[in-house]
Amino acid sequence: MMLRRSFFAAAAALGIAQLPAAAAVQNAARPQxxxxxxxxxxxxVWALALSNARNVRNDLGPDKVQLEIxxxxxxxxxxxxxxxxxxxxxQVIDESIRxxxxxxxxxxxxxxxxxxxxxxxxxxxxxxHIMQRELEGWxxxxx
Amino acid sequence: MMLRRSFFAAAAALGIAQLPAAAAVQNAARPQxxxxxxxxxxxxVWALALSNARNVRNDLGPDKVQLEIxxxxxxxxxxxxxxxxxxxxxQVIDESIRxxxxxxxxxxxxxxxxxxxxxxxxxxxxxxHIMQRELEGWxxxxx
Amino acid sequence: MMLRRSFFAAAAALGIAQLPAAAAVQNAARPQxxxxxxxxxxxxVWALALSNARNVRNDLGPDKVQLEIxxxxxxxxxxxxxxxxxxxxxQVIDESIRxxxxxxxxxxxxxxxxxxxxxxxxxxxxxxHIMQRELEGWxxxxx
Numbered sequence: 001m002m003l004r005r006s007f008f009a010a011a012a013a014l015g016i017a018q019l020p021a022a023a024a025v026q027n028a029a030r031p032q033x034x035x036x037x038x039x040x041x042x043x044x045v046w047a048l049a050l051s052n053a054r055n056v057r058n059d060l061g062p063d064k065v066q067l068e069i070x071x072x073x074x075x076x077x078x079x080x081x082x083x084x085x086x087x088x089x090x091q092v093i094d095e096s097i098r099x100x101x102x103x104x105x106x107x108x109x110x111x112x113x114x115x116x117x118x119x120x121x122x123x124x125x126x127x128x129h130i131m132q133r134e135l136e137g138w139x140x141x142x143x
Numbered sequence: 144m145m146l147r148r149s150f151f152a153a154a155a156a157l158g159i160a161q162l163p164a165a166a167a168v169q170n171a172a173r174p175q176x177x178x179x180x181x182x183x184x185x186x187x188v189w190a191l192a193l194s195n196a197r198n199v200r201n202d203l204g205p206d207k208v209q210l211e212i213x214x215x216x217x218x219x220x221x222x223x224x225x226x227x228x229x230x231x232x233x234q235v236i237d238e239s240i241r242x243x244x245x246x247x248x249x250x251x252x253x254x255x256x257x258x259x260x261x262x263x264x265x266x267x268x269x270x271x272h273i274m275q276r277e278l279e280g281w282x283x284x285x286x
Numbered sequence: 287m288m289l290r291r292s293f294f295a296a297a298a299a300l301g302i303a304q305l306p307a308a309a310a311v312q313n314a315a316r317p318q319x320x321x322x323x324x325x326x327x328x329x330x331v332w333a334l335a336l337s338n339a340r341n342v343r344n345d346l347g348p349d350k351v352q353l354e355i356x357x358x359x360x361x362x363x364x365x366x367x368x369x370x371x372x373x374x375x376x377q378v379i380d381e382s383i384r385x386x387x388x389x390x391x392x393x394x395x396x397x398x399x400x401x402x403x404x405x406x407x408x409x410x411x412x413x414x415h416i417m418q419r420e421l422e423g424w425x426x427x428x429x
Contacts, residue, residue, distance in 0.1 A: 125202040134282035139420035268345040277425035
């Protein structure tokens with residue numbers, strides 16, 4: 001328990017962990033592509049997903065990596081317009097990290113596109129999108 | 144907490160989420176392949192895995208996608224013959240979604256093949272199977 | 287609850303599950319490569335990760351598979367020098383399974399390299415490493 005507190009207390013004190021912006025891009029190679037899945041109802045996982053995405057972007061350089069965060073199942077609620085996560089999600093979207101909601105999950109819980117945060121994109125079935133991204137060569141992670 | 148309840152209450156009210164069957168297959172291309180891992184002892188994850196698999200199958204069309212659900216670790220219990228999940232697992236197997244149990248986990252907890260639900264397949268080590276599927280080009284997800 | 291106990295009680299009674307060493311390597315093909323991510327603060331997940339890695343290695347044969355375990359986020363604490371997990375982690379490292387800590391997470395919680403278990407390797411950002419391994423053709427799993 002002490003260890004668990006130490007991590008989360010430190011994370012809270014620092015806000016979302018950040019790294020200095022990476023060096024300028026030297027090479028026009030195709031960006032590396034990473035899809036991050038969130039499907040839990042767990043604010044700690046949501047915080048990890050958002051900070052993870054920003055860290056990867058900052059570590060490799062914004063032009064070197066293409067990122068998507070896909071929310072489905074209980075994690076859909078992070079993306080509601082009324083969510084306490086509005087500012088953090090908007091910040092991520094403003095950094096050109098694509099944030100995607102599963103419309104199948106939304107239908108299950110009675111959410112419409114208008115109920116969701118501005119800037120969020122939509123796919124019909126989150127997991128089908130994840131599969132297709134992987135088959136296109138994207139890396140996959142679940143924080 | 145309200146959000147969490149709203150998701151699970153809605154999911155319970157609707158049963159496992161379903162989409163209408165997809166349009167007829169137009170193209171004989173090789174099916175897309177997805178392996179879904181379950182390794183938690185968490186009935187919500189089990190429900191997500193089963194509904195996810197069915198949604199992907201229905202969204203893309205049964206002939207367009209090949210699906211496996213691999214259970215190991217604490218999730219092995221979902222596949223016991225006496226499991227409350229019998230009907231839901233059998234329904235998934237009847238839809239040609241392959242459901243696989245890790246025999247290494249079974250040995251750890253004293254389960255034999257006869258103790259498991261009919262229709263379940265077996266692999267020696269769940270994670271070795273997962274690795275090999277990925278190296279064969281299957282997409283991977285953990286709900 | 288009974289089922290959950292039965293798994294963990296059995297696992298505890300047996301220690302980390304083991305298989306007999308696999309048959310001698312017959313073929314010098316490139317090893318299969320698997321990265322295992324741990325990012326939860328959950329000792330059950332840590333135990334699964336370590337036993338999973340050893341099972342895959344033993345099942346396929348030590349020369350047939352290359353394994354990495356990458357810890358970031360709350361899982362970083364498993365790799366502290368003072369961790370109760372010292373013996374189990376050291377055993378895994380001694381079996382040529384590479385164990386890697388995320389320095390970005392370490393900075394967040396105030397840990398330095400000297401605070402970590404001997405034999406642990408380091409990467410700047412755990413998730414960037416995971417992405418790059420996948421893009422290099424490694425399989426990925428999260429227990």
